[in-house]
Amino acid sequence: MTAEAIANLLRQVRQGRVGVDEALERLRDMPYENVGFARIDHHRPLRQGLPEVIFGRGKTSEQVEELVRRMLRHGHNILVTRADATMFERVRKLDRRAKFYPASGAIAIRRENKIRGQGLVLVVTAGTTDIPVAEEALVTAEVMGNRVESLYDVGVAGLHRLLGESEALKRARVVIVAAGMEGALPSVVGGLVAAPVIAVPTSVGYGASFRGLAALLGMMNSCAPNVAVVNIDNGFGAGYLASVINRL
Amino acid sequence: MTAEAIANLLRQVRQGRVGVDEALERLRDMPYENVGFARIDHHRPLRQGLPEVIFGRGKTSEQVEELVRRMLRHGHNILVTRADATMFERVRKLDRRAKFYPASGAIAIRRENKIRGQGLVLVVTAGTTDIPVAEEALVTAEVMGNRVESLYDVGVAGLHRLLGESEALKRARVVIVAAGMEGALPSVVGGLVAAPVIAVPTSVGYGASFRGLAALLGMMNSCAPNVAVVNIDNGFGAGYLASVINRL
Amino acid sequence: MTAEAIANLLRQVRQGRVGVDEALERLRDMPYENVGFARIDHHRPLRQGLPEVIFGRGKTSEQVEELVRRMLRHGHNILVTRADATMFERVRKLDRRAKFYPASGAIAIRRENKIRGQGLVLVVTAGTTDIPVAEEALVTAEVMGNRVESLYDVGVAGLHRLLGESEALKRARVVIVAAGMEGALPSVVGGLVAAPVIAVPTSVGYGASFRGLAALLGMMNSCAPNVAVVNIDNGFGAGYLASVINRL
Amino acid sequence: MTAEAIANLLRQVRQGRVGVDEALERLRDMPYENVGFARIDHHRPLRQGLPEVIFGRGKTSEQVEELVRRMLRHGHNILVTRADATMFERVRKLDRRAKFYPASGAIAIRRENKIRGQGLVLVVTAGTTDIPVAEEALVTAEVMGNRVESLYDVGVAGLHRLLGESEALKRARVVIVAAGMEGALPSVVGGLVAAPVIAVPTSVGYGASFRGLAALLGMMNSCAPNVAVVNIDNGFGAGYLASVINRL
Amino acid sequence: MTAEAIANLLRQVRQGRVGVDEALERLRDMPYENVGFARIDHHRPLRQGLPEVIFGRGKTSEQVEELVRRMLRHGHNILVTRADATMFERVRKLDRRAKFYPASGAIAIRRENKIRGQGLVLVVTAGTTDIPVAEEALVTAEVMGNRVESLYDVGVAGLHRLLGESEALKRARVVIVAAGMEGALPSVVGGLVAAPVIAVPTSVGYGASFRGLAALLGMMNSCAPNVAVVNIDNGFGAGYLASVINRL
């Protein structure tokens, strides 16, 4: 709830155009819709043309369906992350434009295709097995109105693969780097580009990777200062933040 | 075994009304019933009108059934936590009043409905996926004789959802807050209410949530001093402690 | 900022007694005082008769002095935790009633002695070396208007020491238990009393105590359900929460 | 290979009763039997009347069968731990005396029943769900020739259950205590008895028990000095060490 | 790249064999200067008007002095982080414009004051003790040519302190949030602004904060998707990345 909104409401109360009880009511109800098991935040999409987003894991298919149904009343793009095939079945019945990305479990309903980002978002992975996380980032950034390109399997132990793509790296306005195991790629990319780099540790690896902890710690300690980190496997967060930056 | 009880017994021995061997026997046998694989503690329920409680996980269905059967000889409410459908089948055959809560796996047999708590216990969650843990807290507090209300999906990244419910927060005598991921909600709630806040970290999240460790550490470090923490996913403990406090 | 306070302010705007800009100003400035390096929250003390509290560690002596000076403009008790002798020198010059507790580093300025707690707060320690943490809890609870007693060095490996004090345990309305090493005492105390137990893990121990982590984990896993846990060495938090509960 | 054995062999070489090559051969082959995928150590059983032991988990049923077959050529008791029903099927075909303990997965073939331990080994658990681990300890100690008794579900939050069994505690020459969650029971038992206490943390619990880590750390930090700890869920090790001590 | 190479190029320019623009071009592609114990990267500053940066900790005062001396041959701003008073003494002798920030240990030599950032960088802290980290971020962002404002001590347990500053939050193009303990502030700020949020966990706290680990994990699990995280206490990285984003 912003100070501006409060000031505006106060003015209306002052002018007698809004009663005290109603004002209080508005203050309470304006920003979200209470569905019982969830409170849908229509606030940000309304203001900023962002998509409505549902984190699918841990929710029942019924809950996901109900949330999508209510979101469809507004005109925004809709994104469900970490969904499964059953959820997709239900969502597709609500809107035939729904598209499923099985590697990442993303469901996207694109209802507008306006490009809002200023430049290119580049999604880079260290290995082939990091692609599901990269896909989540890629779909998120696309649904939020960005031009997106990808560069897969350019990990640091075969540096020539990365150096061979320096063109693409130079073109990007924001770079997302997904890497598991030792998570060294963001540091190297960070040293090659002037753009901000969003590092996504992935749970790819085994043994002392401790499900992404090694990559996470590696990225936190990056010696490249233009790197910041999101949660392990959090392709969505990386794609979202890249979009926020790309709109600046 | 309290000092009073010992004093009492000593007096009876002194007066010759109880023999030494018998006294020793009583001292040994009074408080619990030995079922071989378990020792049922009828002590607390007898004294304080608390329910008899079984932690279902790790026990066989036969063990749960046997324990419930013996508890039914007394008149108290019975609560089985972390049970499964098979256990519920057996328990329902023993007492038709048994009710199953599948989200949390709780089985409740309510045999008395006396309200013993002084005020309202409010159960709050950060997200939809925290609801199973909240349900365990809620059922526990109800079975122990409290008025309980809930407030779901009011996490800190959409603060207006929480601020819109300040009425409910103010009404509560004890607040339970279940949150996974960063576990920040108890600090915020703790700053908004004067009541004691029992924080329950949940294993909701992925990656660096490390199955609730991130939420647990967050809550332990809460900058709100009216917050204390129970184990990850321990809805039962939160509901129990809230009841103990609400009876004061 | 409560809904009631907003409603009240709105009413005054409606009646023309408060202008819109002024209302906005009030909404912004009411609850705290901006000192540049800190924002003093006079909110809670004003409303609830709580003391004003400063966490000393990490602040300069100058900062502590300045904060106490401003707090002295109001009539509440003042508590500085984790202070050192130098800070105490400065504070004593501001108010001669200031008292220093060197074991815990607490400074207390008692300006009122009203008993607000309903019953007895009992502070228990497992060993002698846990006393500094217990002292912080004890001073906090006293400054907040509670009757407080202590029971030191009654750890579980010599159970008779604890059982010999069951009288004191029975009298308490809220029990605080500070223990390092294996942190087992809260479970045992929790089984002996009907009161809520606030467990404080301490960093006492060596080796695999990992500066209190062993005690913390032990307490989180307590098999006594009337136990909740605060941060390692957080005597202040335990004393504060005990006071909040004891006022119910 | 002991110094005595070498001295003995040297003497025979000196006297010309054993050739150099043969001596070298013996030095190499004496203590174990090479089965390719394993080297069976007949050394200890031969010398000390100990059972032959196989750790079943991670081995194939074929491997377990082959190892048991070879061990049956000697006259000792045989113990397979962490076995499954399929392994038991194969073992029972080799020797009808084989007995399966499903809770712990132990298979025991008792071919001699000599009591070798001097006193009573007592196996104690904090809860019902710790029984599988206790059973492994109990079977191990029995197969190794000890009188064993058990005391289940006497955890510290209901101290009267433990105190009511002080007779049994006093009778024991060695005590094994299995406990999960906070792992506090060994400290309490250690304070009540003069005997050595072998603590077995179990993976019983959830959340911040971190699969037995909390119990392990708790036991490592025990304030009772007559307590030592074996691995999480290591009932076998506890039973074995108790036997070694009980033979002294 | 040796000093000889630079000398060589300068000679060629002198002789008219290489043009100034071409020389500049080459200088841009020449990667570093080898000082034996270090390789100074003049690359980025030349190309992007960034400052030259030295991480002081772990270097000797002699090394810092030598590096600054070489950097002074170019015209850029110079920043030394984690320096001490002795280092500052030496640096001030090299250039009188050097300024020391004792809270964070930063030394800044401002030789140009061009504003290169598009908007406002806002530095927010949860508490007073987070200020040293915030100061490092602030100095870094200033030296890199940004307008910077700060907002200190607005932690989540006193939410009104933060909500009272929503004006400032709205004005920022990039927000840096430094918080220790539970590290909850970035999630709350992330929910209030549309701008990208760079979260800096600080080592402020004690006990279960584990020197910033709790805050780090909390921030990694932030439920606000416009948040990314840098290393514990890494004010420099936050200020640097904020500058990179603010130049877009």
Place this chain on the structure above:
Amino acid sequence: MTAEAIANLLRQVRQGRVGVDEALERLRDMPYENVGFARIDHHRPLRQGLPEVIFGRGKTSEQVEELVRRMLRHGHNILVTRADATMFERVRKLDRRAKFYPASGAIAIRRENKIRGQGLVLVVTAGTTDIPVAEEALVTAEVMGNRVESLYDVGVAGLHRLLGESEALKRARVVIVAAGMEGALPSVVGGLVAAPVIAVPTSVGYGASFRGLAALLGMMNSCAPNVAVVNIDNGFGAGYLASVINRL
């Protein structure tokens, strides 16, 4: 580097426009083949007679098949690690020489059998359950052209089993030691041989082995200075590095 480029070069050699040596030179500098989801590095095999390697886990069967198909265009040995039976089905259809090792999940296609290693690579395990990891090391070293022997189940608690094999230990030019649980074997072997020892911690064990962490830490702290460590269960890495050393 596309297949077209290679074809192009071959054409030029055919036409006599490029000499064989020069072609080989160019092939050495051409870095990789982009297959979309992966970039195959033909670089090393071409230069060094190394096999082409695919890490199977996390890849689809289709991806593995496609990668093998492309690799078969060259004449090198091919190794797929962490594969499953389905992958093997597909690979065998491409080349009948493919052989599957079910314990480790390795698939090997041997197309040349040149011995390139100077001496013997010895693979040692502490127990029977470490054999799958050892097998991966063994297959890798064989495919890379080494003579390999193995020594299984010679763990430190039965030292005579190891000492009885000192012949084999002496013969080895490089020793690989795979051990789980306490991971002590590399230290002991390191003390017995003059050769370099590559230690592979395995996830064998339970409880406080924490899936190989205990063994990993043990090996990192080895008091034998001729020991270095690779990732938990990383038989491939051990076999590969042993081959690299054995070629020196």
Place this chain on the structure above:
Amino acid sequence: MTAEAIANLLRQVRQGRVGVDEALERLRDMPYENVGFARIDHHRPLRQGLPEVIFGRGKTSEQVEELVRRMLRHGHNILVTRADATMFERVRKLDRRAKFYPASGAIAIRRENKIRGQGLVLVVTAGTTDIPVAEEALVTAEVMGNRVESLYDVGVAGLHRLLGESEALKRARVVIVAAGMEGALPSVVGGLVAAPVIAVPTSVGYGASFRGLAALLGMMNSCAPNVAVVNIDNGFGAGYLASVINRL
């Protein structure tokens, strides 16, 4: 408090020889002496001829002096562990027989020299730097009436050093093994002897030894089943438990 003692007291009450209040009083006061900051447990020494023990670290010199003064009223040996020179000064003034062991910080006052242990306690270390921990074990076992020998610097990377001492190993009835770094020695010793082995991880090492954690985990996972573990650096506990076992 034993069942026997209660029975005895009850009998006296029954016979009218002890009043009820007095009995209650005795039950409360018998086993310990309350010194305010500590409760001295004279219980065990009285019954079992054990020494009275003070853990010095974290106590003030005054507290240690006071505790020793009270203990001197009884005739037992006295042991202060983790003491410093100042504490020793005070203790020596109380009793000239006090002896200080600076490596471990132990103070021993031997007032009786009766040998109570049945056999030899052998204290073994992996390296020279483990000697302080070994010394604490050694002093403890001596003060408790055992014959003790030591074997220092026989770590596993030079196995011949250990094998050369097999005589000494064979003679021991109980073996204590102190080792830091990888903590492998107890497994090796456990395989060489039939006696119980008490393993003491030490904080000796650096880097990935994590102050003894690596050694602790290694010992917990020992493949020798006659090994149990005490806390890191806990020489006292090892010496105490060895004494308890050696008295059997």
Place this chain on the structure above:
Amino acid sequence: MTAEAIANLLRQVRQGRVGVDEALERLRDMPYENVGFARIDHHRPLRQGLPEVIFGRGKTSEQVEELVRRMLRHGHNILVTRADATMFERVRKLDRRAKFYPASGAIAIRRENKIRGQGLVLVVTAGTTDIPVAEEALVTAEVMGNRVESLYDVGVAGLHRLLGESEALKRARVVIVAAGMEGALPSVVGGLVAAPVIAVPTSVGYGASFRGLAALLGMMNSCAPNVAVVNIDNGFGAGYLASVINRL
């Protein structure tokens, strides 16, 4: 003790040239010298021309002096690691050739300069602050008879610094890479060279580097298969192992 040595001795016993007791004596005393607090292993140096090595930390200056004195009786090079200036004073008095390296704390006494390594050992660091660890590796490798070169401050965020030195990388027969923070350099170097790479994580860094843990985990998960890892800051181990490999 090798099988050959035993066979040899047996033969002498057989021939009557060595008595049984004497043989036993030899078996016991041959390989090391017992100094009481330590057992010097002259075994390896005698056989292999290796230096005699003392780990200084945790030893007293007297102990270091005594060990060096005894080692000087043989003709080998002597290396003391982690020593301080006081130790050096004493050592220099014993032999004027002693040289001190203050950055790493190494003391070297070179009494022979024979080159035993086949090729070049290259020591690489990511940053300037890694140099002390690199120095320890360098001195160790030199004392063991290798040609050594170094390449400092070529971390991955400024890749051109490393690529500019590919000549040196190609020349090396064994590469040691010391890196703190994210520890990514070994993966990159491993991809550029065909030689074996020994990775040394350093404790350089702060915050989430957790004293080298991040670098250690990163290196364990290296995607370059020619990399193995030694303990954090273990320059000695890296230098030693490099020498062992370089002699092959």
